[in-house]
Amino acid sequence: xxxxxQLGSHVSVSEGALVLLRCxxxxxxxxxxxxxVQYPNQGLQxxxxxxxxxxxxxxxxxxxxxxKKSETSFHLTKPSAHMSDAAEYFCAVSEPGGxxxxxxxxxxxxxxxx
Amino acid sequence: EAGVVQSPRYKIIEKKQPVAFWCNPIxxxxxxxxxxxxxxxxxxxxxxxxxxxxxDDSQLPKDRFSAERLKGVDSTLKIQPAxxxxxxxxxxxxxxxxxxxxxxxxxxLTVL
Numbered sequence: 001x002x003x004x005x006q007l008g009s010h011v012s013v014s015e016g017a018l019v020l021l022r023c024x025x026x027x028x029x030x031x032x033x034x035x036x037v038q039y040p041n042q043g044l045q046x047x048x049x050x051x052x053x054x055x056x057x058x059x060x061x062x063x064x065x066x067x068k069k070s071e072t073s074f075h076l077t078k079p080s081a082h083m084s085d086a087a088e089y090f091c092a093v094s095e096p097g098g099x100x101x102x103x104x105x106x107x108x109x110x111x112x113x114x
Numbered sequence: 115e116a117g118v119v120q121s122p123r124y125k126i127i128e129k130k131q132p133v134a135f136w137c138n139p140i141x142x143x144x145x146x147x148x149x150x151x152x153x154x155x156x157x158x159x160x161x162x163x164x165x166x167x168x169x170d171d172s173q174l175p176k177d178r179f180s181a182e183r184l185k186g187v188d189s190t191l192k193i194q195p196a197x198x199x200x201x202x203x204x205x206x207x208x209x210x211x212x213x214x215x216x217x218x219x220x221x222x223l224t225v226l
Contacts, residue, residue, distance in 0.1 A: 043205060045217070090156050101159070106154065
């Protein structure tokens with residue numbers, strides 16, 4: 001069965017610092033991978049997705065993620081944090097072509113301080 | 115383009131009472147999902163519809179939960195009777211058949 005592990009339920013960075021949110025997946029076949037962001041009292045918004053094309057995926061708001069099959073990882077990064085990046089971030093996995101069956105990680109809450 | 119609409123946004127009820135949540139998906143999206151999000155956790159799929167047919171309801175607790183999507187557009191999720199453990203956020207999402215899922219703002223349910 002597929003699963004997602006997000007290391008670190010809370011991450012705190014200074015404004016302007018590198019953001020690194022970790023995601024590891026477990027899947028018998030190379031999956032599709034997604035990062036969603038959730039701002040307080042809002043639904044989830046897609047940041048980026050990997051669907052077996054380029055391993056380095058660029059998303060909205062300056063975020064990007066790299067698919068590393070050997071490490072079964074799909075970590076999310078942003079070179080310089082902004083106060084507006086403070087939110088909850090969820091990594092999700094699905095079977096190839098299976099956009100419909102998303103398995104989410106527990107989430108990482110990102111705090112950005114001045 | 116309007117996003118996924120959910121109502122109500124917040125609901126407080128006493129245990130053993132019934133409650134219903136409503137979702138209007140993005141226009142043209144045939145696939146509709148209901149998710150449960152407990153505090154501090156990621157969303158978990160409850161049920162998925164393709165048009166008016168429930169194609170995956172394996173995670174829906176059928177003793178107290180029910181859902182419908184009669185005309186293949188709007189959907190309603192019902193809990194009867196509600197229990198304390200049902201306190202959570204209920205998210206609705208929609209997509210085209212093989213497309214990205216777009217989420218609504220959710221309904222936060224508190225059961226007292």
